[in-house]
Amino acid sequence: xxxxxxxxxxxxxxVGVCVFALWQGDQPERVGAGAYLLAWMLSLVLQDDVQLNxxxxxxxxxDLVVLGVFVGxxxxxxxxWPIWAAGFQxxxxxxxxxxxxxxxxxAWSYITVVNIAAYGVLISLAVxxxxxxxxxxxLEMK
Numbered sequence: 001x002x003x004x005x006x007x008x009x010x011x012x013x014x015v016g017v018c019v020f021a022l023w024q025g026d027q028p029e030r031v032g033a034g035a036y037l038l039a040w041m042l043s044l045v046l047q048d049d050v051q052l053n054x055x056x057x058x059x060x061x062x063d064l065v066v067l068g069v070f071v072g073x074x075x076x077x078x079x080x081w082p083i084w085a086a087g088f089q090x091x092x093x094x095x096x097x098x099x100x101x102x103x104x105x106x107a108w109s110y111i112t113v114v115n116i117a118a119y120g121v122l123i124s125l126a127v128x129x130x131x132x133x134x135x136x137x138x139l140e141m142k
């Protein structure tokens with residue numbers, strides 16, 4: 001999985017954003033980061049690298065659970081970042097339909113959509129954590 005520089009940088013970014021959210025975030029950021037980091041680690045175990053062109057239902061279920069976490073966080077908290085994260089997660093989930101619609105498309109097109117959607121989730125989480133951290137610091141200064 002970490003055989004390319006791109007995957008190593010992506011892994012460092014994933015861990016860095018999640019550690020930042022666990023360290024400086026409020027409860028929604030911590031729950032979102034914990035769920036996303038756990039799902040990422042499980043996906044490393046469950047992903048079938050040999051059959052990238054085939055449909056992988058275990059990863060679909062895992063991504064549906066993460067989507068449910070983000071939707072639940074958006075429903076229960078007044079923050080907007082979980083809605084953005086859920087939207088990006090849903091884009092990644094929709095890419096699971098690509099191999100079912102047209103098997104002639106290259107696997108890299110599907111993988112690219114999933115990776116870009118993951119970066120969208122990470123950006124949403126990082127921005128939400130940054131604003132929670134700044135709001136908490138502003139309240140401490142009063």
